[in-house]
Amino acid sequence: MNGQKVYFFSEGMKLEGILYGSNEGSKRPGVVVCHGFGGVKETTSVAVCQYLVGKGYMALCFDYRGFGGSEGTRGRLVPMEQVQDIRNAITFLQQQPGIDPEKIGLYGASFGGANVIYAAAVDQRVKCTVATVPVGHGEHWLRSLRRNWEWEDFLKEVYEHRAQKVLTGKSKYVDRLYVMLPDPDTQEFFKSAPKVEITLDSVEHILEYKPEEVVDKIAPRPLQIIYAEKDVLIRPEQTVRMYDRAREPKRLCVVKGAKHFDVYNLYFEQTMAFACEWFKQWLSPEINRYS
Numbered sequence: 001m002n003g004q005k006v007y008f009f010s011e012g013m014k015l016e017g018i019l020y021g022s023n024e025g026s027k028r029p030g031v032v033v034c035h036g037f038g039g040v041k042e043t044t045s046v047a048v049c050q051y052l053v054g055k056g057y058m059a060l061c062f063d064y065r066g067f068g069g070s071e072g073t074r075g076r077l078v079p080m081e082q083v084q085d086i087r088n089a090i091t092f093l094q095q096q097p098g099i100d101p102e103k104i105g106l107y108g109a110s111f112g113g114a115n116v117i118y119a120a121a122v123d124q125r126v127k128c129t130v131a132t133v134p135v136g137h138g139e140h141w142l143r144s145l146r147r148n149w150e151w152e153d154f155l156k157e158v159y160e161h162r163a164q165k166v167l168t169g170k171s172k173y174v175d176r177l178y179v180m181l182p183d184p185d186t187q188e189f190f191k192s193a194p195k196v197e198i199t200l201d202s203v204e205h206i207l208e209y210k211p212e213e214v215v216d217k218i219a220p221r222p223l224q225i226i227y228a229e230k231d232v233l234i235r236p237e238q239t240v241r242m243y244d245r246a247r248e249p250k251r252l253c254v255v256k257g258a259k260h261f262d263v264y265n266l267y268f269e270q271t272m273a274f275a276c277e278w279f280k281q282w283l284s285p286e287i288n289r290y291s
Contacts, residue, residue: 001020001053001054003018003019003020003049003050004018004019006018006019006060006092008088008089008091008092009088010085010088010089011081011084011088013065013070013071013072014070015062015063015064015065015070015071015085015089016062016063016069017041017060017061017062017063017089017092018041018046018049018060018061018062019059019093020050020052020053020058020059020060020061021057021098023096023097023098027100028056028057028098028099028103029056029057029058029099029100029104029105029279029283029284030057030058030059030094030099030103030104030105031052031058031059031060031104031107031279032060032062032086032089032090032106032107032116033045033048033052033059033060033108033112034082034086034106034107034108034109034112034113034115035108035109035110035112036109036110036111037077037110037176037179037180038075038077038111038176038196038198039112040063040067040069041061041068042068043193045061045112046061047264048061048107048109048272051268051272051276052107052272052276055276055279056284057279057283058093058096058098058099060089060092060093062085064077064081064082064085065081065082065085067196073199074197075196075197075199075202076171076199076202077199077205077206078202078205079114079115079118079138080118080205080209083115083118083119083122086106086115086116086119087119090106090123090125090126094125102127103283105126105127105128105129105130105279105282105283106119106120106126106128106129107130107132107275108130108132108134109131109132109133109134109263109264110132110133110134110135110234110260111134111135112134113131113132113134113135113225114135114136114138114209114211115211116129116131116134117129117134117136117211117214117218117242118211120218120221121215121216121217121218122214122217124221126218126221127221127282127283128221128278128279128282128283129218129221129224130223130224130225130226130274130275130278131223131224131225131226132225132226132227132263132271132275133226133227133228133231133233133234133239133260134211134225134234134239135209135211135234136210136211136212136239136241136242137209137210137212137213137242138207138208138209138210139207139208140238141234141238142154142179142181144235144238145180145183145233146181150181157200158201158203158204158207161200161201162201165201171199171200172200172201173197173199173200174197174198174200175195175197176198179198179202179203179206180233182233183232183233185232185259185260185261186260189261212241212245213245215242215243215245216245216247218246219248219249219250220247220248220249222249222250222251222281222282223249223251224250224251224253224275224278225243225246225252225253226252226253226254226255226271226275227240227252227255228254228255228258228260228262228263228267229254229255229256229258230257230258230259231258231259232259232260233260233261234260236254249282251278253274255267255274
């Protein structure tokens with residue numbers, strides 16, 4: 001199923017996306033699909049969009065500023081800027097002739113899951129949200145991947161770089177896996193993926209990013225969080241803690257036996273079944289419980 005390449009602007013930067021679904025017939029709900037840490041839309045979001053289209057939705061995935069086919073400083077990963085990109089993607093999707101602009105949902109996985117939670121918390125246009133294996137607290141996430149001395153060395157490098165950037169105006173680039181400090185499963189998943197570098201000063205913005213502190217603002221609009229039982233990249237207890245902070249209506253789903261990246265392949269069907277149950281309940285035209 002081929003999508004249509006589209007472009008829209010976010011704070012003056014031209015972003016590239018792919019729009020899936022037909023503009024013909026009655027207006028239907030739309031979902032903005034957001035990918036993970038330092039990724040591009042083609043890595044995991046395309047499959048999600050195609051699945052959603054098969055269930056009757058229109059879907060849009062896109063590259064954040066600075067990544068993939070979008071404009072912006074290469075490798076600059078500032079979560080709050082990505083949230084703004086999502087909000088502009090919502091605006092773009094609302095303008096499409098086949099879309100019901102009052103029925104917009106968000107789907108995000110991994111760091112994209114963090115982003116859709118934050119976007120939904122601050123943007124009332126989001127009527128339904130699904131976050132899969134999401135990050136809830138940037139500092140807690142990066143800290144959980146390191147031993148004590150590794151964490152102290154990492155912070156020392158980040159803060160020393162801050163001083164150098166102020167003095168020189170230049171940013172240091174590091175591999176995104178240096179920031180994520182990958183476990184064996186993460187290394188395997190990215191083994192065939194193109195190398196992606198991000199600016200080291202991006203880390204400071206990630207450390208300050210705390211979607212779990214705003215997740216309660218999504219209510220009374222519905223939120224579903226999906227986590228993988230054996231996730232070691234984003235630990236289930238971090239995800240459950242964020243869920244506990246959310247207010248009703250909400251639902252927590254566990255993909256039993258799954259590791260982090262299994263939600264994209266081995267357990268993709270189960271993960272998307274959870275997501276579409278939630279979208280059908282709260283977003284589909286025939287079951288419009290939220291208005």
